[in-house]
Amino acid sequence: MDTAERRALMTRYTEEIVTEEELDELLAREQPTVYIGYAPTGEMHIGHFTTIRKLADFIRAGFDVTVLIADLHAHLDDEKSPFELLDARSRYYRTAIKAMIETAGASADQLTFVRGSEFELDSEYTLELLQMAADTTIKRAQRAGSEVVRQSENPKLGGVLYSLMQSLDVAALEADVAYGGIDQRGIYMLSRELLPEWGYEKPVCAFAPLLSGLSGGKMSASDESSKVGLTDDPEAVQEKLNQAYCPQGETEDNGVLEYVRYLLFPVLEERGESFHIERPEKFGGDLVYESYDELEADFLSEELHPQDLKNAAAGEIAEIIAPVGDALRDDPELLETAYPE
RNA sequence: CCGCUCUUAGCUCAGUCUGGCAGAGCAGUCGACUGUAGAUCGACUUGCCCCCCGUUCAAAUCGGGGAGAGCGGACCA
Numbered sequence: 001m002d003t004a005e006r007r008a009l010m011t012r013y014t015e016e017i018v019t020e021e022e023l024d025e026l027l028a029r030e031q032p033t034v035y036i037g038y039a040p041t042g043e044m045h046i047g048h049f050t051t052i053r054k055l056a057d058f059i060r061a062g063f064d065v066t067v068l069i070a071d072l073h074a075h076l077d078d079e080k081s082p083f084e085l086l087d088a089r090s091r092y093y094r095t096a097i098k099a100m101i102e103t104a105g106a107s108a109d110q111l112t113f114v115r116g117s118e119f120e121l122d123s124e125y126t127l128e129l130l131q132m133a134a135d136t137t138i139k140r141a142q143r144a145g146s147e148v149v150r151q152s153e154n155p156k157l158g159g160v161l162y163s164l165m166q167s168l169d170v171a172a173l174e175a176d177v178a179y180g181g182i183d184q185r186g187i188y189m190l191s192r193e194l195l196p197e198w199g200y201e202k203p204v205c206a207f208a209p210l211l212s213g214l215s216g217g218k219m220s221a222s223d224e225s226s227k228v229g230l231t232d233d234p235e236a237v238q239e240k241l242n243q244a245y246c247p248q249g250e251t252e253d254n255g256v257l258e259y260v261r262y263l264l265f266p267v268l269e270e271r272g273e274s275f276h277i278e279r280p281e282k283f284g285g286d287l288v289y290e291s292y293d294e295l296e297a298d299f300l301s302e303e304l305h306p307q308d309l310k311n312a313a314a315g316e317i318a319e320i321i322a323p324v325g326d327a328l329r330d331d332p333e334l335l336e337t338a339y340p341e
Numbered sequence: 342c343c344g345c346u347c348u349u350a351g352c353u354c355a356g357u358c359u360g361g362c363a364g365a366g367c368a369g370u371c372g373a374c375u376g377u378a379g380a381u382c383g384a385c386u387u388g389c390c391c392c393c394c395g396u397u398c399a400a401a402u403c404g405g406g407g408a409g410a411g412c413g414g415a416c417c418a
Contacts, residue, residue, distance in 0.1 A: 154410080169370075215369090215378090222351090241377090242377065242378080244377080244378060244379095245377095245379055246377060246379085247378075247379065247380095248378095256378090280376090305376065306376090306378070307378090308376090308377090310377060310378085
């Protein structure tokens with residue numbers, strides 16, 4: 001695979017690359033490294049799936065891919081995960097991520113898993129963290145994490161350490177590229193500012209778009225109906241998609257369309273399949289799409305009606321997440337211990 | 342260590358002074374209208390009023406004790 005192909009593969013479905021020039025330099029090297037971190041907090045969902053699906057692109061583009069299970073971060077961020085559940089949730093995240101990457105057509109063996117607490121408590125790391133804390137203003141760290149860390153009237157120290165630790169993680173994991181949702185932008189910009197001061201390379205950053213929630217607006221952690229869960233059965237997926245905000249002919253805030261674009265088509269493409277939409281004869285009969293662009297064009301022209309799209313997308317998405325749900329149900333204790341009650 | 346303030350529906354809060362059926366907005370649920378959803382309209386639901394004890398015919402409201410949170414002061418020999 002030549003550099004142009006690797007570059008196209010790496011940058012597709014991204015919201016932003018910082019910077020394109022630095023990426024080109026990196027691609028000239030043999031095997032660059034990329035990492036993405038997940039704080040094991042709430043149950044994983046289809047939004048995570050799209051970023052994990054993309055890891056398959058990185059692998060194919062010749063990257064050495066590391067997945068960080070940022071367990072300490074899950075607790076630092078307003079104790080989203082109680083300390084005593086970090087083990088169980090880390091296990092759950094790892095299992096879920098492996099199942100998703102396999103579903104996306106890559107092998108889980110090609111991912112290197114690292115848990116935050118494995119190295120973030122080393123004295124060398126800790127000392128550097130403290131030095132950074134001495135050198136960084138509270139406002140700077142807060143601003144960096146404002147899109148990631150839970151905001152409140154009375155913020156905890158954990159929330160500011162969060163940003164510093166994530167910056168240090170990039171260096172500790174020796175990642176050339178930091179990948180994550182566009183919400184991570186603030187933190188990685190801080191990393192790019194801070195790391196050179198401590199003698200490290202600043203990372204190239206790749207950001208994924210954040211998918212819209214199904215109920216319009218952002219996907220919400222607390223709103224189950226705003227997203228498809230990995231263990232949702234086909235009926236639940238159908239139900240949620242059917243309830244989804246999906247204005248005819250509009251792409252903005254359209255979660256359904258975004259699922260189709262960032263998850264469905266990439267997976268279908270990997271499998272060499274096309275997207276079939278059943279449609280009653282009175283509305284024009286069935287449709288087949290080979291690419292998202294074709295589908296979007298029809299949707300914009302209102303040739304493709306939201307109801308038909310929803311029905312078909314729900315079926316396909318349910319099928320894609322099914323093996324992930326199976327893997328999670330295969331070890332019932334996994335979910336029970338990670339999320340008691 | 343001392344003082345002051347706050348705690349009421351899923352969320353944001355009113356009500357407490359002056360005791361008398363537990364409230365509003367948002368969210369949610371259900372209908373109507375759309376070949377989806379949303380918007381709109383109509384209807385509906387939601388409670389350990391932080392906990393315990395006391396006063397009273399009657400306590401979210403008054404008194405005492407406690408818990409959690411916030412703020413301020415003091416200490417800095």
